[in-house]
Amino acid sequence: MIVFHEPAEVPAGFGPSVVAIGKFDGVHAGHRAILERARVDAATGAKVVAVTFDRNPLALLRPELCPESLIGATQKIQLLAETGIDATLMLRFDEQLADLSPHAFVEHVLVGALGVRTVLVGDDFRFGKGGAGTPETLRELGAEFGFSVEVIADVQSRDAGRRVSSTWIRELLTDGDVAGAGKLLGRPASVWGEVVHGLKRGRELGFPTANLSPDLEGFVPADGVYAGWLIDEGSADRLRSGIRYPAAISVGTNPTFDDVPVRQVEAHVLDETEIDLYGHRVEVQFVARVRGMVAFEGIDPLIAQMQTDVEHVRAALG
Incomplete structure (x- = not known):
């Protein structure tokens, strides 16, 4: 999949194209339905292009109303590539883009850069300055x-x-229901980042972890x-x-020791005690919740629980 970051990067004569537009936060089952329909419409020779944004537009326009994103820009590109689209x-999404009128957005982005033949959107799609553009506006411009x-x-x-939405997926993840979220996403919920040095307490306890x-x-x-x-x-x-390892994943602030100031994600790779992941970029996928986070009265009960957790993880992963 080709990735462009502004219309000027699209080479002349790139089209014709079938374009799906949206935030694509999560690239969930609803988004995939739009992209799959775009691939069908493009079967006669057009390219399939997703037009999206590096952030939720609300982050600029109404930050107090902007929800936390399900995925970042790196994840979004990876997930869109997996759908088989062309670009x-x-x-x-900055002030310059936000100030474009619906007419200017269509003329310069969709028509001028992409040579659009068909545009696909959801029924709640809004675009252009102040969100003035609607699907009906798009039809008129078409x-x-x-x-x-x-x-x-x-x-x-x-x-x-209920309709599949990013809002619903956020609710499930907030409750720890990663299995339910995964069904709506069509894949495991995940986070992505670099492995950094932590307190190395997991290694001392016999369960070394990769800290994101x-x-x-x-x-x-x-x-x-x-x-x-x-x-x-x-x-x-x-x-x-990408090498995939089964993992027991901890999310939280380590209440037993109470010395981690912010929530952290750390993954213990099963049966790999000598693996060195420092400085590596990793994706951590959540398949099933084993238990909630609790504080233990001492190290021995904690180690015993971690051993039990690992067995539960093995069972959950089959």
């Missing part, structure tokens, strides 16, 4: 510039009778212990395709 235009517009209905959960930097990407679920996977993508100067 992503990851626009920097008639002017010669492209069609498809509004894709929400994906609904039959069991819950606090500035990681992704929505961190509720405090607790989880079964999941650690995917090692290597260091900045030596990338790799």
